[in-house]
Amino acid sequence: MEITWGVPTTTVTRSVKEEKFTTPVVSIAAITAPKVSRKFTFNKAAKEALGLTDYCNVMIGFSEGKVVIKNLGNLTEGEEAPFGSFTVSKSLTFSDKKTFNHIVKLNNLDEKVENHIHLVPVEGQPFMVQSSIESEGQVQVDVEEVFKNESEINKGIEVAAVEEKEVAQTPAPEPVKQKVIKAPRPTPEVKAEPDAKRVMFAIDNNDEDEEEAIDSEEKSEEEDEDVW
DSSP states (O other): OOOOOOOOOOOOOOOOOOOSSSSSSEEEEEOOOOOOOEEEEEOOOHHHHHOOTTTTTEEEEEETTTTEEEEEEEEOOOOOOOOOOEEEETTTTEEEEHHHHHHHHHTTTTTSSOOEEEEEEOOTTTTTEEEEEETTHHHOEEEHHHHHHHHHHHHHHHHHOOOHHHHHSSOOOOOOOOOOOOOOOOOOEEEEEEOOOHHHHHHHHHHHHHHHHHHHHHHHHHHHHHHH
């Protein structure tokens, strides 16, 4: 009979977390419940690029809508942490609700999914700056391209506004006065005046006729008297 004394031990194999990115990235946790902490997590590449150590302090800033991160190192005993700085845990995380909400609003992010801030170094500077933001399951957003497009759009709007202003200030052409041609007035009809000679002649003829009639009547009377 084989006897094993004590509780048998089992070997538990822990899975190694697989890195999603090989370049420096700080990820923002998704908010899946009301009381979930607003957690930021640096990946291995960001740890090496920024020189992060256990419980070091990082400073979070903003420039032209981009996130800027600087490693302040470990504070000495009694040293007060500067405003805008946070202590990074041994698991390379820190939490801050105000910073979380500001970044989400600034970049119009969906807080219900995990968002990843890609970082690039700045030559001659001890900090790294956001180059783009990638939301889980969505297309990566290039911040440089967004600002470039916004600049082009704003420039186009300004040009259109200037052109519209110039058109508004251009005086309207004066209306062309059309010459009104009046119709000729009708010539009044002139009635012919009666000929004076003809009138007089007609009057004279009437007088003569009357005289001849009187003479003939007198002659007839005389003849009647002779008869009798």
